[in-house]
Amino acid sequence: xxxxPQRSAHAGTGGTPVATSHERPAGASARVAERSGNPxxxxxxxxxxxxxxxxxxxxxxxxxxxxxxxxxSTVLIVIAAIAIFLIxxxxxxxxxxxxxxxxFEGWFPNDNPxxxxxxxLAFGTVLSSLLALLxxxxxxxxxxxxxxHYAPRRLGNxxxxxxxxxxxxxxxxxxxxxxxxxxxxxxxxxxxxxKYFGWIPIFGEGPYGSSILLGSVVxxxxxxxxxxxxxxxxxxQTPTANEEAALALGATRWEMIRTAVLPYGRPGVIxxxxxxxxxxxxxxxxLALTLGSTYAISFNILEAGGNSIAANIxxxxxxxxxxxxxxxxxxxxxxxxxxxxxxxxxxxxxxxxREFTESAA
Amino acid sequence: xxxxxxxxxxxPPAQPATLRARRLPAxxxxxxxxxxxxxxxxxxxxxxxxxxxxxxVVGALLYLVGLFVAANAVEGRRSARDRTWSxxxxxxxxxxxxxxxxxxxxxVSKGSERLDANFFGTSMNNIGARDANGGAYHAIIGTxxxxxxxxxxxxxxxxxxxxxxxxxxxxxxxxxxxFFVDVMTGIPSIVTGLFVLAFWVLIVSPWFNDGRPGFSGxxxxxxxxxxxxxxxxRSTEEMLRLVPAPLREGAYAxxxxxxxxxxxxxxxxxxxxxxxxxxxxxxxxxxxxxxxLLVAGGGAxxxxxxxxxxxxxxxxxxxxxxxxxSKYSPARAWTAALTLVALVLVLTVAAKLLARRNxxxx
Numbered sequence: 001x002x003x004x005p006q007r008s009a010h011a012g013t014g015g016t017p018v019a020t021s022h023e024r025p026a027g028a029s030a031r032v033a034e035r036s037g038n039p040x041x042x043x044x045x046x047x048x049x050x051x052x053x054x055x056x057x058x059x060x061x062x063x064x065x066x067x068x069x070x071x072x073s074t075v076l077i078v079i080a081a082i083a084i085f086l087i088x089x090x091x092x093x094x095x096x097x098x099x100x101x102x103x104f105e106g107w108f109p110n111d112n113p114x115x116x117x118x119x120x121l122a123f124g125t126v127l128s129s130l131l132a133l134l135x136x137x138x139x140x141x142x143x144x145x146x147x148x149h150y151a152p153r154r155l156g157n158x159x160x161x162x163x164x165x166x167x168x169x170x171x172x173x174x175x176x177x178x179x180x181x182x183x184x185x186x187x188x189x190x191x192x193x194x195k196y197f198g199w200i201p202i203f204g205e206g207p208y209g210s211s212i213l214l215g216s217v218v219x220x221x222x223x224x225x226x227x228x229x230x231x232x233x234x235x236x237q238t239p240t241a242n243e244e245a246a247l248a249l250g251a252t253r254w255e256m257i258r259t260a261v262l263p264y265g266r267p268g269v270i271x272x273x274x275x276x277x278x279x280x281x282x283x284x285x286x287l288a289l290t291l292g293s294t295y296a297i298s299f300n301i302l303e304a305g306g307n308s309i310a311a312n313i314x315x316x317x318x319x320x321x322x323x324x325x326x327x328x329x330x331x332x333x334x335x336x337x338x339x340x341x342x343x344x345x346x347x348x349x350x351x352x353x354r355e356f357t358e359s360a361a
Numbered sequence: 362x363x364x365x366x367x368x369x370x371x372x373p374p375a376q377p378a379t380l381r382a383r384r385l386p387a388x389x390x391x392x393x394x395x396x397x398x399x400x401x402x403x404x405x406x407x408x409x410x411x412x413x414x415x416x417x418v419v420g421a422l423l424y425l426v427g428l429f430v431a432a433n434a435v436e437g438r439r440s441a442r443d444r445t446w447s448x449x450x451x452x453x454x455x456x457x458x459x460x461x462x463x464x465x466x467x468x469v470s471k472g473s474e475r476l477d478a479n480f481f482g483t484s485m486n487n488i489g490a491r492d493a494n495g496g497a498y499h500a501i502i503g504t505x506x507x508x509x510x511x512x513x514x515x516x517x518x519x520x521x522x523x524x525x526x527x528x529x530x531x532x533x534x535x536x537x538x539x540f541f542v543d544v545m546t547g548i549p550s551i552v553t554g555l556f557v558l559a560f561w562v563l564i565v566s567p568w569f570n571d572g573r574p575g576f577s578g579x580x581x582x583x584x585x586x587x588x589x590x591x592x593x594x595r596s597t598e599e600m601l602r603l604v605p606a607p608l609r610e611g612a613y614a615x616x617x618x619x620x621x622x623x624x625x626x627x628x629x630x631x632x633x634x635x636x637x638x639x640x641x642x643x644x645x646x647x648x649x650x651x652x653x654l655l656v657a658g659g660g661a662x663x664x665x666x667x668x669x670x671x672x673x674x675x676x677x678x679x680x681x682x683x684x685x686x687s688k689y690s691p692a693r694a695w696t697a698a699l700t701l702v703a704l705v706l707v708l709t710v711a712a713k714l715l716a717r718r719n720x721x722x723x
Contacts (some may be wrong), residue, residue: 064620065529071521072530072538077540077595078587082552084439085559103617142453161713168641168709172679173698175462179683180691192411221460228457252443275547282549284651285680289625310551314654314680325558336548343547347540361674 036167041276087331093326101330106295107312109327110320116327118309118334120295125308125335128212128287131301132219136297137273138222140227147228149236149257167225169291175286178218183290186214190302204300210292218290219283223276230275234268235261274346280337287311302314309335397423421452430480472699473691481700485661485678490687497697499663500678502705503578506667507657507674508647508702510582511589516639518586519593520628526594527601528623539598543689550584554652557584564657576658578667581674584652587640596638600631633715640712644705650676675701 032269059170096114104117143163147156187208238261246256262269287308293315294305313328320328401419405411425445432441480496488495526539559579566575603625612622628635653659658671659681673681675697680692 061618061620064623068521068529070523071518072525072535074518075522075538075541075545075590078590079545081560082548082556082587085556085564086552089559089563101606139453142450143457146450146454150447164713165706165709168644168648168705169464169702170650170676170698172648172650172676172683173468173702174464176679176683176694176698177467181463181467182460192415196410221464224457225461252439254443254446255439257446275414278547278549282547282551283548284551285676286653289680289683310549310651313551313555314651316657325563329555329559330554336552339547339549339552340544343544346547347543 012352029067047155071343082336083333086329086336089326090330090333093323094330095325095353096323105297107316107327109324114323114327117295117332120297121307121309121312121331122334122338123297124291124306125281125310125338126210127299127301128216128219128291128306128308129277131212131216132223132280133273133277135217136220136223136227136276139225140272140276141231141269143224143228144232144235145257145261147232149261150252160229163232164224164229167229169225171222171283171286172289174218175289178214178286182218183209183214186217188209189213196301202299202301204298204303206302207304208302209304210290210306211304212291212301215287215290215299218286219280222283222286223280226279227272227276230272231265231269234265234272237268238264271346271350274342274349277342278339278346281342282310283308283334284314288314303349364380382437382440383435385432389431390428393427394420394424395420397427419658423451459589468695468699468702471692471695473696475696476699480693480696484663486663488661490685492519493689495689495693497675497678497700499661500673500675500697501700502663502665503581503653503657503672503674504647504676506665507578507581507585507653507672508643510579510667511585511646512639512643514582514586515589515593515642519590519639520597520635522590522594523597523601524623526598528619528627540593542591546595548587549651550588550649551651551655553584553587554655556587557581557652557656575669575709576648576656576671577669578657578664579673581653581657582667584656585646585649588649588652589646592645593639594644596641597631600634600638601627603634604630633718637712637716640708640715644708644712647708648676648701648705650674650680653677654680675704 093109093114097109097116098113099106099115099117101117103119104115105120107116107121108114109116147160147163150156151159190203190206190208190211190213193203194205198205242260242264243256246260251259288311291307291311292305293307295307295313297304298305309331313332316324317328380665398416401423402416405416405419422508425448429441429445430450432444436444475496479494481501482498483494483496484499485495486499515672522538522542526535526542529535532536561580561583562574562576566577566580567573608626608630609622612626617625653674654677657674657677659673659677660671661673664670664672679694679697679701682690682697
């Protein structure tokens with residue numbers, strides 16, 4: 001690796017004398033090197049620091065710096081552009097809407113007096129995501145702990161690799177599987193739940209089939225590998241000294257995990273769960289294939305029905321006219337806002353936590 | 362769950378028989394498991410409230426309770442807790458493996474049905490509901506072109522952005538960019554699709570398309586690149602931070618300007634890690650359906666030109682075939698899904714293997 005800088009120094013001797021054009025060295029050691037450097041021709045031998053080169057107004061350094069700055073700014077520009085263009089297309093449709101956008105339960109933006117409301121969709125989105133996390137997170141943390149601390153090392157590594165691969169499987173595959181092969185067992189489960197636990201309001205009457213329960217469980221199965229692989233990574237990074245200290249004090253394996261591994265991994269786990277929540281909120285195709293596509297707010301998670309903002313966009317996009325597209329874009333804007341809030345909250349938590357653990361460690 | 366049975370008081374410590382604590386015999390756990398299963402079978406079938414699945418579930422619960430009680434009686438509270446949590450963690454693993462294994466099994470068994478040359482050599486053009494053949498050639502072309510263009514856009518942009526964050530950015534502005542890159546990771550794919558729909562398809566492209574909205578593969582590539590950008594930036598950023606500072610300082614000491622140090626020293630050192638991140642981002646983008654559905658249009662014919670007319674993609678092909686009424690479409694959907702998963706997995710495995718060879722450990 002030591003030959004790389006040399007090579008680049010020689011490359012500078014070729015065309016334009018770029019080696020003289022750096023405006024300001026960044027590191028302190030670089031500055032020292034420059035002062036003590038051999039003041040001579042810049043294309044001199046190894047220590048070609050150049051005789052205290054002047055900053056140029058338009059040098060390669062400045063151009064490159066500007067280029068990276070522009071690339072960095074694109075991120076901000078893209079996020080702002082997303083908000084601006086979605087609002088620009090959503091406002092005409094919202095103006096044309098003859099019902100309340102927040103409370104109306106239905107979606108008829110293509111009719112002559114367009115009527116549509118986001119209430120039921122937003123409700124379904126949040127409900128299915130939360131249910132999915134409720135199922136997925138405990139199981140995912142269990143698997144992550146199994147892979148990092150219970151399984152034999154070799155088995156844990158290869159299974160972890162497998163879980164990473166499953167996290168890459170596209171959502172449309174899970175959706176297809178959920179609709180064609182998982183709907184039957186879930187319908188049986190729904191009937192059983194209703195028979196024996198029907199007195200709990202969320203386990204209401206049928207017809208059973210493409211229900212919130214099915215969508216949530218498929219979502220949970222999809223989110224599971226993501227949360228697992230992230231939190232396994234976090235658990236594995238627990239300092240061995242902490243674990244050994246706990247064990248040396250006579251802790252059982254569970255006590256070691258509870259006192260050393262879990263506190264250390266908490267910010268990472270929160271991040272993983274929030275990332276999973278973000279995935280679940282924005283998941284489109286799996287829910288478009290497994291939800292019943294109705295427009296009513298209902299806590300009965302067994303009944304065929306349910307909908308989410310993203311699934312509704314995928315289902316209704318084909319038939320949408322101009323107002324219809326605007327209405328879908330308006331719903332997308334709401335989804336964007338929800339995910340933005342979730343993400344910013346999560347990041348704020350993580351940043352604060354990170355400082356906390358670093359200062360504590 | 363803390364059923365506190367009257368525990369046997371530990372013997373007075375005056376004369377311990379042995380220094381080791383008392384332990385459950387090795388046969389205790391399997392014995393409790395068998396007893397729990399038998400008991401639960403008796404309960405479930407006796408009350409007539411379910412089938413074999415319920416027997417296993419109730420059996421597992423009884424096993425956990427039984428194990429806790431037995432260990433509590435013999436080994437004490439702490440050890441009982443340890444055993445119960447261990448059993449819970451193991452059962453979480455089994456619980457999750459079942460559906461995932463079912464997905465993989467269905468994918469392979471159903472997907473191999475149409476795995477023939479015809480599927481990879483023909484499109485869906487002029488294929489009616491009664492035609493058994495038809496394939497995904499057009500969709501494969503679409504996926505490759507869209508993902509390729511998206512990578513061409515994203516990779517330079519993402520790497521430069523990461524260089525800014527790590528090497529040049531100072532203070533509040535760089536922090537803001539980092540923060541929003543993090544936030545951007547969480548933007549749903551359908552929202553990026555809607556963004557490109559509003560921005561490119563409905564507003565910009567009509568200017569050079571006679572006022573008609575221009576659905577195209579390029580629009581899909583734009584949406585995918587918005588999705589890929591944060592992933593590429595984050596992974597590149599992490600890798601650049603791992604490059605040891607003495608390497609940079611050595612280059613500065615030799616009088617190499619900063620930009621050249623970055624291009625010739627820092628980037629080559631971090632290259633394997635950066636390529637890994639890029640490949641993972643590409644793999645994720647290749648599997649996205651929602652943005653392509655909104656902005657590419659999804660045609661049935663082969664279209665090599667990503668800048669004009671509708672294009673399909675493999676993921677979109679799966680979704681469309683899943684929604685069709687023809688009795689031949691499920692087989693096509695599953696085979697396309699298998700192809701897509703194979704493509705994504707090859708990319709992912711290659712990326713992970715590359716990451717393993719990376720000399721910059723964490």
